[in-house]
Amino acid sequence: MIVLDHVSKTYQGNQGSIQALKDVSLSIDKGEFVFVVGLSGSGKTTLFRLLLKEMEPTSGNIFMNNKNIGKLRRDQIPKFRRGIGVVFQDFKLLKNRTVFENIAFAQRIIGVPNRRIKKNVMDVLKLVGLQDKYRAKPSELSGGEQQRVALARAIVNNPPVLLADEPTGNLDPTNSTEIMKLLEKINKRGTTVVVVTHNTKIVDEMQKRVVNLNQGEIVSDEKKGGYVYV
């Protein structure tokens, strides 16, 4: 499903080059639930951005569904991204639109007809437990609720992969656990879920595969485990 083959990424800065990822090789199967953990500067976010094809690796290849994403043409990138649901720490909701419109927006971008949008949006809102709040604006929701809307938006187009970057970073422990339960629920429907986080508590609770990055290198890859402290 997702394969990183000897991937390195070096940033060129004013004060020399910084190697964010060093020869990283990783394979994630279809339907897996994986945590990518590590301290700040360990390369988690670089990995996340590479998987979204926001930037290119300095060396190595990344495959998704057996396709080398490095070989995608610029005009093929939007279609590639439609196969990935994304969730961010800061939710990234459109503040001036309702919950319904925020989720419908994802469907409109890919050209889903209006009559189907209503049903699809209400279905995912039901899944995240916010069907009664479809008219609310993001500012009227709690942090946990906003993240649930973001999750609903990420899965409304049924992507085979869901990437979450610090999805619990702005949430209290109760809401964090709820979001994790939702991610697990989504994973059980067959979606491959990759969560980048440094939240030790939820990683320990979930007992899923944990890939630990340190200074751009994979230092451990536990099939079923907790947060590894380096």
Place this chain on the structure above:
Amino acid sequence: MYSFTNGIRQGIRNIFKNGLFSLASIGTITACLFLFGVFYCMVVNFQHIFSEVETTVGVTVFFEEGTGEDRIKEIQTMIEEREEVNEVHYTSAEEAWKLYKEKAFPEGDNEVLTNLDNDNPLAESASLEVYLNDAGAQKELVDYISAIPDVRKVNASESVANSFVSFGRLLGYVSMAIIVILLAVAIFLISNTVRVGIDVRRDEITIMKYLGATDFFVRAPFLVEGAIIGLIGSLIPLAAMFFLYREIVKFVTEHFSALSSLLHFLPVKDIFIVLIPATLIIGLGIGLIGSYITLIRRVRV
């Protein structure tokens, strides 16, 4: 379909969101296209008046002694066949004498002159008066006629023809230069307006990119914004020109009646049949180019 309607809706919204920048852009395009209109009116009216004057700028051809009327008519046909020639008028020796008499003695009662009728002193003064379509081609024509056998002398008022041509060219160059500078300013301002719009909507654009929006979907609202600004900026000067042109023509005709025989202005219809589409296309073009320049630099998926 949604891309299209979304583009229009968001584009209109952008204009109001960046109200001041939009107004500045519209103002510059208006100024630019107003000047374009003014220069266009000046140039076409000048050309119109010039073309009328051109036909009065003539070349007079005199012949060698003993050149018969048949030969003169033959030369007349040769000259008439040339493209730059509008009209050729033949003045026989008799007509030349008659004209001289009328000019010298307007009362027409001088017996001495009447006695000379049978011994015409201007017997060798038959001439051809040649009127041109294009004063710029006068030198070429004079060279051509001078080379024809039996032609003694060619009189031409070169300085008049040359000054008409140079003034026409100068006006054209100056107006082109001013318009090009204003176009560049307008494009720069529109690209800035769109840049502010992009900055305001940076988060939204980022979200769109993550959700798999195409370049067209993200860029369409900004292109619509540029196009609408360009169109508004072209409609305002058109309306102003339409009103002002009539008033100015009326004013000049009424207050400078001495010039009325020389200044024949083109009717409003003849001016605007070209000015309306040209201004709208330029306005739209400025708007689209201005936004596109910013978009290719700042919005990429």
